[in-house]
Amino acid sequence: MGLVKYIREEIQVIRERDPAIKSNWEVFLYPSFKVILSYRVAHRLYRKKHYFLARWVSQRAARKTGIEIHPGARIGKGLFIDHGTGVIIGETTIIGNNVTLYQGVTLGGTGKEKGKRHPTLKDNVMVSAGAKILGSFTIGENSKIGAGAVVLKEVPPNCTVVGVPGRIVKMGDQKIPREDMDQVHLPDPVSNDIRELQKDNMRLKTELRELEKHMRCMKDNTIEMEEIKEEPHETV
Helix, strand or coil: CHHHHHHHHHHHHHHHHCCCCCCHHHHCCCHHHHHHHHHHHHHHHHHCCCHHHHHHHHHHHHHHHCCEECCCCEECCCCEECCCCCCEECCCCEECCCCEECCCCEEECCCCCCCCCCCEECCCCEECCCCEEECCCEECCCCEECCCCEECCCECCCEEEECCCCEEEEECCCCCCCCCCCCCCCCCHHHHHHHHHHHHHHHHHHHHHHHHHHHHHHHHHHHHHHHHHHCCCCCC
């Protein structure tokens, strides 16, 4: 009965976050669904120190789905991996509840650490396509990581991170990624800087035109004054 309940919960998670799905039966075809079920089995074996069997289950799932989850990772309820090809979740990764990962996401280490080497994602985090989170730090709850971002340091709760290396461009956003799945319309600091530069450029051009106009007027006035001085005075 516990397995049936778990499967129903997973079906609900996928239907809730993927608008393309039309029926419950489609869920059984989803790589996310298959790999999460395999992970739960592998993680149980891992905790019982059946390491070879755990890795066998996880590697078999990776070959079938393109999603690699180390059986030692700790994952809460409601993880949704959209499409999923190329997703990698390292051994010491900790993932909270209702987290969403898109294709090409890496939750990895830097190769220089021992022990806790991989990131911790708190509840309701969304990591967009191609993003890399590398190191043993925490991504705070309700935060969003933009597509292609490379995050190398801790992110507070309710933040949006974009760029390489990742930069926090928005704080205090209380929207929960489980309800707001928009990974496209995130702040773009580069575009914002370009717009500001364009505004400054237009302002400088306007000021320069006004200055040139003023200089021409002064020059014309000077010429008129010199012409007046050079005119011969009539004698009485």
